[in-house]
Amino acid sequence: xxxxxxxxxxxxxxxxxxxxxxxxxxxxxxxxxxxxxxxxxxxxxxxxxxxxxxxxxxxxxxxxxxxxxxxxxxxxxxxxxxxxxxxxxxxxxxxxxxxxxxxxxxxxxxxxxxxxxx
Amino acid sequence: xxxxxxxxxxxxxxxxxxxxxxxxxxxxxxxxxxxxxxxxxxxxxxxxxxxxxxxxxxxxxxxxxxxxxxxxxxxxxxxxxxxxxxxxxxxxxxxxxxxxxxxxxxx
Numbered sequence: 001x002x003x004x005x006x007x008x009x010x011x012x013x014x015x016x017x018x019x020x021x022x023x024x025x026x027x028x029x030x031x032x033x034x035x036x037x038x039x040x041x042x043x044x045x046x047x048x049x050x051x052x053x054x055x056x057x058x059x060x061x062x063x064x065x066x067x068x069x070x071x072x073x074x075x076x077x078x079x080x081x082x083x084x085x086x087x088x089x090x091x092x093x094x095x096x097x098x099x100x101x102x103x104x105x106x107x108x109x110x111x112x113x114x115x116x117x118x
Numbered sequence: 119x120x121x122x123x124x125x126x127x128x129x130x131x132x133x134x135x136x137x138x139x140x141x142x143x144x145x146x147x148x149x150x151x152x153x154x155x156x157x158x159x160x161x162x163x164x165x166x167x168x169x170x171x172x173x174x175x176x177x178x179x180x181x182x183x184x185x186x187x188x189x190x191x192x193x194x195x196x197x198x199x200x201x202x203x204x205x206x207x208x209x210x211x212x213x214x215x216x217x218x219x220x221x222x223x224x225x
Contacts, residue, residue, distance in 0.1 A: 104167040
């Protein structure tokens, strides 16, 4: 079964840091591009970042560029998101999602909740 | 970034109704348009990719069409399990963007 499991979320103060992880199973991780997508409570979906299968190409949403860093370890079937200088508006459920084709996202993990609050 | 605008933001419909959701891009995205379904407390699920290609396992009552800037998702006969929020997403630009969502509720 293709599966993505996120971890690392929690409560952090404004200006703080957090590192999210996403562990993949059930597919050949190193041939797929990956993404982070977030969803603020009660709100819509917001793409955060993309990384190519080799890790050589990376993109960020303007709202997180310079603060967040996406990375992957293909030997561990894992995707990461290092989040620094966190703001209240970064509060959201963070999903990792595979890109199977055509820039789509499938599947998605169950998400890990990040809450930025003092 | 490319802005994606869905309409309506919400709709009420009955089981068996034909439902159409529209998604408009702020610039041409050719056919780089995907649709997702999200039920409360669940992660989104890919329904349609590349405007009109049905994802494996998705019922044939779902269909997509369009090109350029205007796209539609159609549910030919609404079923109880289809009550959910639907999102469009463009993959033309490296900066992916989503529509704001359309909530389909029971009438």
